Amino acid sequence: MTINVAMTVNGKAASGKVEARTLLVQFLREHLGLTGTHVGCDTSQCGACVVHLDGKSIKSCTILAVQAEGGKVTTIEGLAESAEKLHPMQEAFRENHALQCGFCTPGMVMSAIDMVKRHNYQLDEATVRRELEGNLCRCTGYHNIVKAILAAAPAMKSAGV
Amino acid sequence: MTAETGIGARVKRKEDQRFLTGTGRYVDDLPLARATYAYFLRSPHAHAKIKSIDTGAAKAMPGVVEIFTGKDTADAKVGGLICGWVVKGKDGQPHKAPPHPVMALDTVRYVGDTVAMVVANSADEARDAAEAIKVDYEVKPANVDLAKAFDKGTPEVHAEAPGNLIYDWEIGVKADVDAAFAKAAHVTKLDLVNNRLIPNAMEPRAAAAEYDKGTGNYTLWSTSQNPHVLRLILSAFVLGIPEHKLRVIAPDVGGGFGSKIFCYNEETMVTWAASRVGRPIKWTAERAESFMTDAHGRDHVTHAELALDKDGKFLGLKVDTIANMGAYLSTFSTAVPTYLYATLLAGQYTTPVIHANVRAALTHTAPVDAYRGAGRPEATFVIESIVSKAAAELKMDPAELRRKNFIPADAFPYQTPVALQYDSGNYPPIIDEAMKMADYKGFESRRAEAKSRGKLRGIGFSSYIEACGLGPSRVIGQLGGGVGQWESAQIKFNPTGNVQILTGAHSHGQSHETTFAQLVSDKLGVPIENVEVVHGDTATTPFGMGSYGSRSLAVGGSAIMKAADKVIAKGKKIAAHLMEADVADVVFEQGTFKVAGTDKNVPLGAAVFAAYVPHNYPLEELEPGMDENAFYDPSNFVYPAGTQICEVEVDPETGVVEVVNHTAVDDFGNIINPMIVEGQVHGGIVQGVGQALMENAVYDKETGQLVSGSYMDYTMPRADDVPSFKLGNKVTPCPHNPLGVKGCGEAGAIAAPAAVMNAVHDALAPLGVTHVPMPATPQTVWQAIHGGK
Numbered sequence: 001m002t003i004n005v006a007m008t009v010n011g012k013a014a015s016g017k018v019e020a021r022t023l024l025v026q027f028l029r030e031h032l033g034l035t036g037t038h039v040g041c042d043t044s045q046c047g048a049c050v051v052h053l054d055g056k057s058i059k060s061c062t063i064l065a066v067q068a069e070g071g072k073v074t075t076i077e078g079l080a081e082s083a084e085k086l087h088p089m090q091e092a093f094r095e096n097h098a099l100q101c102g103f104c105t106p107g108m109v110m111s112a113i114d115m116v117k118r119h120n121y122q123l124d125e126a127t128v129r130r131e132l133e134g135n136l137c138r139c140t141g142y143h144n145i146v147k148a149i150l151a152a153a154p155a156m157k158s159a160g161v
Numbered sequence: 162m163t164a165e166t167g168i169g170a171r172v173k174r175k176e177d178q179r180f181l182t183g184t185g186r187y188v189d190d191l192p193l194a195r196a197t198y199a200y201f202l203r204s205p206h207a208h209a210k211i212k213s214i215d216t217g218a219a220k221a222m223p224g225v226v227e228i229f230t231g232k233d234t235a236d237a238k239v240g241g242l243i244c245g246w247v248v249k250g251k252d253g254q255p256h257k258a259p260p261h262p263v264m265a266l267d268t269v270r271y272v273g274d275t276v277a278m279v280v281a282n283s284a285d286e287a288r289d290a291a292e293a294i295k296v297d298y299e300v301k302p303a304n305v306d307l308a309k310a311f312d313k314g315t316p317e318v319h320a321e322a323p324g325n326l327i328y329d330w331e332i333g334v335k336a337d338v339d340a341a342f343a344k345a346a347h348v349t350k351l352d353l354v355n356n357r358l359i360p361n362a363m364e365p366r367a368a369a370a371e372y373d374k375g376t377g378n379y380t381l382w383s384t385s386q387n388p389h390v391l392r393l394i395l396s397a398f399v400l401g402i403p404e405h406k407l408r409v410i411a412p413d414v415g416g417g418f419g420s421k422i423f424c425y426n427e428e429t430m431v432t433w434a435a436s437r438v439g440r441p442i443k444w445t446a447e448r449a450e451s452f453m454t455d456a457h458g459r460d461h462v463t464h465a466e467l468a469l470d471k472d473g474k475f476l477g478l479k480v481d482t483i484a485n486m487g488a489y490l491s492t493f494s495t496a497v498p499t500y501l502y503a504t505l506l507a508g509q510y511t512t513p514v515i516h517a518n519v520r521a522a523l524t525h526t527a528p529v530d531a532y533r534g535a536g537r538p539e540a541t542f543v544i545e546s547i548v549s550k551a552a553a554e555l556k557m558d559p560a561e562l563r564r565k566n567f568i569p570a571d572a573f574p575y576q577t578p579v580a581l582q583y584d585s586g587n588y589p590p591i592i593d594e595a596m597k598m599a600d601y602k603g604f605e606s607r608r609a610e611a612k613s614r615g616k617l618r619g620i621g622f623s624s625y626i627e628a629c630g631l632g633p634s635r636v637i638g639q640l641g642g643g644v645g646q647w648e649s650a651q652i653k654f655n656p657t658g659n660v661q662i663l664t665g666a667h668s669h670g671q672s673h674e675t676t677f678a679q680l681v682s683d684k685l686g687v688p689i690e691n692v693e694v695v696h697g698d699t700a701t702t703p704f705g706m707g708s709y710g711s712r713s714l715a716v717g718g719s720a721i722m723k724a725a726d727k728v729i730a731k732g733k734k735i736a737a738h739l740m741e742a743d744v745a746d747v748v749f750e751q752g753t754f755k756v757a758g759t760d761k762n763v764p765l766g767a768a769v770f771a772a773y774v775p776h777n778y779p780l781e782e783l784e785p786g787m788d789e790n791a792f793y794d795p796s797n798f799v800y801p802a803g804t805q806i807c808e809v810e811v812d813p814e815t816g817v818v819e820v821v822n823h824t825a826v827d828d829f830g831n832i833i834n835p836m837i838v839e840g841q842v843h844g845g846i847v848q849g850v851g852q853a854l855m856e857n858a859v860y861d862k863e864t865g866q867l868v869s870g871s872y873m874d875y876t877m878p879r880a881d882d883v884p885s886f887k888l889g890n891k892v893t894p895c896p897h898n899p900l901g902v903k904g905c906g907e908a909g910a911i912a913a914p915a916a917v918m919n920a921v922h923d924a925l926a927p928l929g930v931t932h933v934p935m936p937a938t939p940q941t942v943w944q945a946i947h948g949g950k
Contacts, residue, residue, distance in 0.1 A: 019285070029190075033192065034183070035183070035186075035187075035189075036182070036183015036184065036185070037183070038187070038363075038364070039189075039365075039445075040363045040364065040365065041448035041872050042447045042871075043871050045871075045872035045873065046363065046448070046872060048363060075183060076181075076182065076183035077182065077183040077184070079182075080182055083178070083182070086181060086182070090181040090182070093181055094174070094177045094178075094181060095173065097173075097174065097836045097839075097840050099174075099177060099180055100670035100672065100840060100844065101362070101363065101364065101413075101669055101670030102176065102177075102179075102180025102181075102413065102415065102670070103187065103362075103364040103416060104363045104415075105181060106183050125885070126881075129880040129881040130880075130881050132879065133879055133880070133881060135880075136363060136872070136879065137363065138361055138362055138363050138416050138418070138844070138848070139363075139416055139670045139840075139844045140840060140843060141844040141845070141846055141847035141848075141878075141883065141886070141909075142843075142878075142879075142880040142883060143840075143843040143883075143885050143886055144843065145880070146880060146885065147885075
């Protein structure tokens with residue numbers, strides 16, 4: 001049985017026919033070709049699949065596509081204003097060498113943006129480390145990810161994003 | 162080039178733009194028209210006879226295209242997977258090499274062994290159909306406990322390896338070591354288990370294959386660290402597809418840490434089946450499959466003894482190790498606990514005689530092979546644990562005991578008693594710097610302050626050496642290695658002056674696209690934005706050995722420098738012609754050919770353009786074009802070394818260990834991009850801390866079930882498990898490669914486990930605890946404190 005779903009993804013209307021069991025991440029990757037959102041595990045532990053749904057970070061492997069019906073989804077592809085002007089969090093990741101293989105990066109960036117906003121742009125190292133509990137990285141040892149997020153918080157505030 | 166982008170500069174990475182904007186291209190991201198999807202049915206038993214497989218109901222499931230079992234591969238005469246390193250035992254015989262079929266034939270030998278492959282129109286349909294396959298197993302007793310693998314009565318994994326023994330190997334002269342021990346004033350003894358790890362690159366392994374009926378060409382996209390070697394193995398040993406008819410592409414790969422070096426069943430099957438199905442096939446491992454079937458790491462049981470004289474000088478070291486190979490020999494498994502482990506047992510010390518005996522065992526568990534450090538972390542853990550234990554027993558400062566035994570700076574090149582000749586190094590300034598950065602002097606007051614809060618604080622050292630950038634090929638061949646250990650490079654200028662560097666190395670996080678561009682930009686004076694690094698495709702890059710063993714810069718970077726020298730040499734001839742000068746008078750400075758003492762000059766770009774549009778060009782003596790390639794075979798290994806100091810606090814009530822400070826000072830030789838090198842060390846340290854405190858691949862000793870088979874059971878280090886790190890560096894350039902570089906990719910993971918565990922032991926020493934097994938989980942530590950209650 002297929003079901004029609006419709007939502008807004010990165011500011012554009014998106015719709016498709018999915019199976020009831022289709023996960024949001026499958027809809028994004030396989031139906032819309034938005035392969036920036038990754039799948040790194042099958043137990044909702046690694047956070048490679050984090051996207052924003054109606055402004056909040058969620059694990060897109062743990063929600064059905066039909067549950068996002070009518071919602072506003074932002075993925076890593078929808079963050080930057082342009083190729084030249086990245087989101088301050090993306091810029092901070094680049095400046096601080098907060099990524100190596102790049103696989104966890106989209107989920108890290110999406111989680112980090114939500115984290116900064118939830119803490120009203122005020123973060124310290126211990127908070128950042130605690131808040132990253134839902135995202136695994138095997139390359140960076142987290143050192144530079146933490147640095148990047150701490151640097152991005154004031155940059156996001158002054159950019160008004 | 163300029164100071165901002167040249168050698169030594171913290172150049173921001175070229176690869177970041179695509180990874181930060183979601184436009185990286187990993188294997189699973191590939192859009193393949195008319196693709197089918199594979200799912201592998203895996204053994205739920207560690208050891209069982211397959212009595213029958215009924216695929217009838219499964220074949221009738223919606224969307225199913227085809228189902229293959231071991232019988233199909235046997236009928237088609239698909240070869241088995243190979244082990245590419247022949248280790249000869251004490252008896253002079255090559256190691257036992259049991260068959261490794263790509264699909265189980267009549268027996269399954271570990272939980273996860275491949276039983277059937279379902280190909281369907283969607284991944285979900287393939288998975289659904291796999292559930293409908295009926296396999297009748299006759300379950301048999303399993304051999305899971307490594308310490309008992311050779312015991313009489315332990316079930317045998319393969320008839321070809323009686324008693325589960327793959328080899329019984331030794332290095333060093335036992336009689337000399339025994340004589341040294343007879344003169345010892347003190348002997349420190351140590352029993353340890355180097356815990357089994359699961360690599361867990363964040364991108365699961367994946368493969369996609371396509372067969373072109375018209376040309377007979379196969380294309381395999383694989384999460385590989387070494388696509389040419391994978392193609393060689395598939396062509397020459399397994400599938401028989403000629404190399405020129407098989408293109409292997411390793412696109413963006415999300416981490417490897419060794420686990421993506423090897424040739425696995427799944428990529429083999431996907432390639433083989435693509436021509437039979439007539440449509441492309443995609444497969445991506447679920448994380449549970451990664452846990453079960455990626456080659457695991459470490460897993461040693463070791464007894465070691467260190468003999469010291471009355472002043473604390475090391476007289477001799479003996480080591481006896483059982484190394485787990487798992488159920489089948491993975492691609493380079495045999496070399497890891499021998500030539501990458503026992504040859505490192507001198508560490509940074511002048512220990513005059515060393516003997517090591519290594520027995521490799523089969524068990525009914527997943528294959529074990531190289532994982533970040535591969536043998537060298539195991540060696541470092543033995544040495545650095547026993548040295549710290551000796552210091553504690555002799556009531557000596559652990560730094561002082563190390564310093565007393567360091568190889569002195571004037572002793573290089575230094576021949577160790579276990580085959581290696583260290584080319585360069587200077588260890589005392591490294592430990593001095595590390596102690597300064599870690600404020601070693603202030604430690605006792607921090608310990609006292611922690612005690613006032615009810616915490617036990619400890620400090621631990623680990624002074625490691627590693628041998629990486631393997632080579633020369635001749636020596637590797639003498640030791641049984643089945644491949645060369647050179648690397649290739651091609652520097653291809655385009656007529657308009659921009660450059661492609663084609664490398665046989667492969668980047669899966671290590672930042673080659675930036676570091677290698679820096680090399681060429683610096684050497685040839687081409688702006689870095691005009692330099693592009695191409696890697697990971699057998700159709701476009703020269704044959705190369707790939708990336709592992711911290712070799713890419715030392716070996717691959719050296720090949721690039723050789724190719725750049727050829728560009729300069731050819732450019733000089735072109736420039737001499739254009740300037741009507743003698744070649745001998747032409748010099749190359751900052752991207753421009755000049756005639757010394759004159760104002761004549763030709764920019765490299767002009768020479769390149771002349772080479773592609775050779776209207777005014779010495780065609781009778783020089784070929785057109787600017788496209789130079791080089792192969793570099795190293796004359797020795799490189800020997801990075803360093804000291805890590807870890808400080809922990811233990812909560813005696815709960816057994817929780819917190820890493821509060823961690824300092825690493827390394828000698829990686831010359832450094833091209835410090836930002837990237839620091840990132841490698843950070844990541845390595847956390848993998849080492851993970852091994853020391855959290856990670857453990859646990860199989861149920863009776864049933865062989867993988868108990869720690871998900872992220873809910875296998876504890877991966879998370880951001881709040883580790884602190885930020887203090888890093889320093891000292892430089893003794895490598896004397897035998899053109900860049901003076903050593904490797905940095907594995908160092909963090911090699912040194913950290915011993916540093917952390919020594920700190921844990923130091924913290925618990927006041928309670929009389931002398932041994933805490935690794936990983937020092939809260940439960941383990943609590944039991945050590947409370948006497949195993």
